[in-house]
Amino acid sequence: MRPILARAEVVWNIPLGTHTAAICFYCPEVASSAKPGQFVHLQLAPFLPRPFSIAAAGNGRICLIYQVIGPGTHDLRGRREGHTVDLLGPLGKPFDPPAQLNLVSVSGGVGLAGVSWLALKQALSGRQALIVHGQRSKHFMDVITAFECIRAATEMKGPMPAMLFATDDGSEGLKGTAVDLLASQWRAGPPGGIAVIGCGPRPMLSALKHFCLERQVPCFLSMEERMGCGIGACLGCAVPSASGGYFHVCKDGPVFPAEEVLI
Amino acid sequence: MNGTSGIEVEVAGLKLRTPLIACSGCAGFGSELKRIGALEGLGALCLKGLTLEPRSGNTPPRLWEMPSGLLNSIGLENPGAQKVLGEILPGLDLGIPLIANIAGNTYEEFARLAYLLDSVPVEAIEVNVSCPNVEEGGRIFGADPESVYKTVSLVRGSTRKKLFVKLSVACQDVADVAMAAEEAGADALSLINTVPAMAIDPITLKPALGNVSGGLSGPAIKPIALLAVWKVYRVTRLPIIGMGGVATAQDVLEFMAAGASCVGLGSQLLRDPYSPARIAGELVELRKRLNKDQLKEIVGCAHGGTSGSTGCGSRGRGPRSGTACT
Numbered sequence: 001m002r003p004i005l006a007r008a009e010v011v012w013n014i015p016l017g018t019h020t021a022a023i024c025f026y027c028p029e030v031a032s033s034a035k036p037g038q039f040v041h042l043q044l045a046p047f048l049p050r051p052f053s054i055a056a057a058g059n060g061r062i063c064l065i066y067q068v069i070g071p072g073t074h075d076l077r078g079r080r081e082g083h084t085v086d087l088l089g090p091l092g093k094p095f096d097p098p099a100q101l102n103l104v105s106v107s108g109g110v111g112l113a114g115v116s117w118l119a120l121k122q123a124l125s126g127r128q129a130l131i132v133h134g135q136r137s138k139h140f141m142d143v144i145t146a147f148e149c150i151r152a153a154t155e156m157k158g159p160m161p162a163m164l165f166a167t168d169d170g171s172e173g174l175k176g177t178a179v180d181l182l183a184s185q186w187r188a189g190p191p192g193g194i195a196v197i198g199c200g201p202r203p204m205l206s207a208l209k210h211f212c213l214e215r216q217v218p219c220f221l222s223m224e225e226r227m228g229c230g231i232g233a234c235l236g237c238a239v240p241s242a243s244g245g246y247f248h249v250c251k252d253g254p255v256f257p258a259e260e261v262l263i
Numbered sequence: 264m265n266g267t268s269g270i271e272v273e274v275a276g277l278k279l280r281t282p283l284i285a286c287s288g289c290a291g292f293g294s295e296l297k298r299i300g301a302l303e304g305l306g307a308l309c310l311k312g313l314t315l316e317p318r319s320g321n322t323p324p325r326l327w328e329m330p331s332g333l334l335n336s337i338g339l340e341n342p343g344a345q346k347v348l349g350e351i352l353p354g355l356d357l358g359i360p361l362i363a364n365i366a367g368n369t370y371e372e373f374a375r376l377a378y379l380l381d382s383v384p385v386e387a388i389e390v391n392v393s394c395p396n397v398e399e400g401g402r403i404f405g406a407d408p409e410s411v412y413k414t415v416s417l418v419r420g421s422t423r424k425k426l427f428v429k430l431s432v433a434c435q436d437v438a439d440v441a442m443a444a445e446e447a448g449a450d451a452l453s454l455i456n457t458v459p460a461m462a463i464d465p466i467t468l469k470p471a472l473g474n475v476s477g478g479l480s481g482p483a484i485k486p487i488a489l490l491a492v493w494k495v496y497r498v499t500r501l502p503i504i505g506m507g508g509v510a511t512a513q514d515v516l517e518f519m520a521a522g523a524s525c526v527g528l529g530s531q532l533l534r535d536p537y538s539p540a541r542i543a544g545e546l547v548e549l550r551k552r553l554n555k556d557q558l559k560e561i562v563g564c565a566h567g568g569t570s571g572s573t574g575c576g577s578r579g580r581g582p583r584s585g586t587a588c589t
């Protein structure tokens with residue numbers, strides 16, 4: 001399952017909101033070995049490649065969900081059907097939550113991309129999966145369209161996970177963050193036998209980590225840090241380890257048991 | 264590359280199948296590149312900077328992209344001499360020559376590291392004199408010819424391995440430092456190390472790197488590196504490993520023309536770890552187009568006169584140049 005550099009062809013690249021989009025590549029060499037939680041490195045206009053979580057893969061296709069935030073993602077947004085992008089992947093370690101547990105995925109913003117695939121897969125396999133997602137406003141990203149498109153592209157047929165939404169401005173679902181939403185669900189009745197996976201901004205991950213640890217719920221976080229090589233060679237993508245020293249997101253992660261990272 | 268590609272070079276007795284060396288810090292301990300099948304095209308690999316004691320490295324963020332390059336402050340994160348020598352080096356089987364890279368806090372530490380490396384399977388030791396000398400107020404060893412002379416002499420006395428001295432341009436005159444390294448017994452010179460720099464985060468208006476200052480690398484520093492190679496070529500007879508922004512086969516030719524016997528690929532490996540194979544292939548083509556049997560014939564050709572003429576010009580203790588007012 002070693003990573004390879006492939007020339008990926010854009011199948012579609014569609015807007016999901018004011019500054020968000022989803023892109024689908026035809027890239028069978030990488031799609032066939034990718035697993036939920038892993039990421040790819042795209043060689044775009046800037047000097048360094050840009051890391052993106054694999055939002056789903058299958059049927060020879062790799063789908064990403066991204067926020068247009070700087071020169072690299074701006075370049076990505078401009079890629080049209082038939083254009084190619086050099087893609088290195090799959091990179092990093094996949095999620096490995098205890099298989100017997102029900103899954104709750106908690107995401108903020110485009111962090112959805114880091115956890116969506118495992119949640120979608122879990123629901124397909126007939127097990128319970130709940131997506132708890134927060135974003136700044138309803139207009140930030142159309143999650144339903146994103147899932148419809150990536151499920152169709154990767155030929156996922158079957159049940160969808162249950163979904164609950166929160167927005168910072170209250171335009172959809174609970175007014176607050178994804179972790180607030182998780183907490184309110186908990187107050188209504190703590191679920192038993194679950195594992196939590198999370199991806200999003202650092203403050204959100206920190207809140208999620210503490211929420212889960214206090215309740216002794218297994219929690220796995222998908223972390224982000226600025227990257228150089230993406231393969232563990234430059235030691236640039238350091239995040240502090242709870243036992244001292246640093247982990248490297250690209251090699252030791254991006255997925256970490258929450259108790260092992262210091263955030 | 265087979266033995267007849269015409270791009271083989273020899274640097275201080277090391278035979279390299281291509282003139283491309285993976286720079287220290289950009290290729291880990293080689294196993295990461297090996298795992299993804301990206302060693303092809305490399306003539307040698309320089310290992311991550313090694314210190315006597317383990318180092319956990321600097322506070323993140325450690326990387327910040329710059330126009331045409333990047334700023335890094337990794338902080339020499341490495342597992343320390345004992346683990347590297349005992350556990351990592353013995354298992355490495357990369358099929359290309361390895362160069363160790365050492366960094367010390369004191370003269371004594373440099374000598375000790377060189378001594379420890381004397382008996383392990385690396386072909387050469389690269390001495391990174393861009394680290395702060397804790398006994399002399401934190402100024403880098405490479406800042407002046409005297410401390411470089413002292414460092415290299417001590418290291419020379421501690422090992423039989425080939426010694427490459429890695430120079431920084433954070434000094435008065437890199438030519439003086441190069442001459443000091445030659446006098447002290449260096450076998451080759453690697454230049455340049457990253458250029459001291461910083462960035463301000465445009466949103467927070469605070470230093471972008473956790474460590475505030477870092478080292479600039481990539482295409483942004485290529486002209487600085489070329490001038491350093493040019494100057495050093497004129498004042499020493501040592502082979503030069505030119506580095507700083509090499510990203511294309513054309514860059515390799517330019518460094519060789521300025522006086523480098525081979526080049527280092529650093530930041531470019533982060534952009535595209537498979538680029539050595541592509542660049543090596545392009546070099547074979549360029550050699551043919553230049554009508555040279557051996558690519559190494561162009562080393563120093565920029566010194567023969569102005570653009571267009573060939574020939575190797577003056578070498579070693581020759582007239583200095585490249586220091587004009589702008």
Ligand SMILES: Cc1cc2nc3c(=O)[nH]c(=O)nc-3n(C[C@H](O)[C@H](O)[C@H](O)COP(=O)(O)OP(=O)(O)OC[C@H]3O[C@@H](n4cnc5c(N)ncnc54)[C@H](O)[C@@H]3O)c2cc1C
Binds near residue numbers: 070071074110223328
């Ligand atoms: C493992 C991993 C997975 C990722 N998955 C996704 C994804 O699925 N979708 C998505 O939209 N983004 C994802 N990101 C973040 C994405 O890589 C950055 O947004 C992107 O590199 C920005 O590039 P740019 O040139 O557009 O902007 P830049 O100008 O490089 O950056 C714009 C801003 O984004 C932030 N940023 C840049 N790089 C990173 C980074 N590596 N980690 C965290 N913040 C960063 C900085 O605060 C910066 O100010 C992921 C990052 C990592 C490390």
Ligand SMILES: Cc1cc2nc3c(=O)[nH]c(=O)nc-3n(C[C@H](O)[C@H](O)[C@H](O)COP(=O)(O)O)c2cc1C
Binds near residue numbers: 234335429
């Ligand atoms: C991420 C990173 C880590 C580095 N680590 C080291 C190191 O440990 N020791 C060293 O001597 N140089 C180190 N360097 C400097 C490079 O070896 C090289 O001299 C410099 O980056 C210039 O080459 P480039 O422009 O091709 O990157 C590092 C550079 C980078 C970008």
Ligand code: FES
Binds near residue numbers: 226232248
């Ligand atoms: S990005 Fe280079 S080690 Fe992680």
